[in-house]
Amino acid sequence: MNPTGFACPRRVGFLFPHACDRLTPIGCPDCNGGQVNDPFAQRTDRYGYNEYDNYSGVASGVYGGPHDFTEADGETLVRKRRTYEDDLNKS
């Protein structure tokens, strides 16, 4: 339950993109308080992987263009964890 009703539209993550679950952008270390448009793609702490999210030129006919990985993809990538209430085996 999100009391503020805020839903962050940005992709976050170090290894793979996923939805940001913060309740406010204020003080967010990923988007720096809303300053960074795509925190996943624009990370600068990936050592030698400067163009980590850029697949341009990689078998583009098969894998599509570089910008076809959207925020929605990030959201669907996150698997909901099974909660206690969801687990029918628990008493």
Add this chain to the structure above:
Amino acid sequence: MAIDTAKLQKEGVYDARAPLRSLLEDLDQIGNMVQAAEAKRHRVRLYSGVAMIVGLLSAVVAGIVNSNAFGFCAFLAFTAGVGLFIYSFVTGRDLHKHHDRYDLLKELSKTLQHDADPQAKFSVHLALKAQPKLLRAEPFPQRKNGKQEFFEEDFLSIGGELLDGTFLEESVTELTRKRSYTNPRGKSKTKTRSRYQLAVRLGYPSDVYGDARPAQQALNEEIRVPATATIKDVGVSEKTIAVKAMVQAEKEIPQTSAMVCLGAYRILNLARRAAGGAK
């Protein structure tokens, strides 16, 4: 989570299954324990120095006043000083020797935090006390009385599920070569060299990523690692990506681990595009 301090001090082993945040709190506690052990060693050494000085002064006084009582005190104090000095090297020796290992686990945990559910439980094993296993011993014919032994020690592992359903496992093994020989001046010498084998295994969900093998072929990209590390093996199957790297220094393991995971996820993120496009 409360850590088993007695087990940690006696066996030098920390095993837990908990969310990363909780593990990091435990590691802070272990860090405090290591610092306390270090402070104790310094304190014991200080007491040892004081006891030896008291012993020497007592000996001087005993000589001046010709007193057996002072002579006995000198003997007692000096013996106690020597005993404490030896004890200072024994107490907390294992925690002192491998105090970097908890820092290493901390760094690995911090990297995983970006892509793990805060409630997801990770299993960790950390050995602060060295328990190397002898692999083989053989002559070292290049040197007089030369002998070399090879050891391995699995001292760290961490595993758990990430937000995308991938099960990540990392383990670090210390590989040690110990050479002993007699040098031309007749002195016995022992030289030890360690390397670290980092193994990363990602069990990815096929409903999200499909089969990663075509993506690996299309990407045709080496997994990057720091200059002092080398990739020994990369295996991509329809369910897993497994990478082995050899690292020269322990302090380079966190960066190597992060780069290996990034390299593997370069493949997976591309595979996911194909899997998404095929749906």
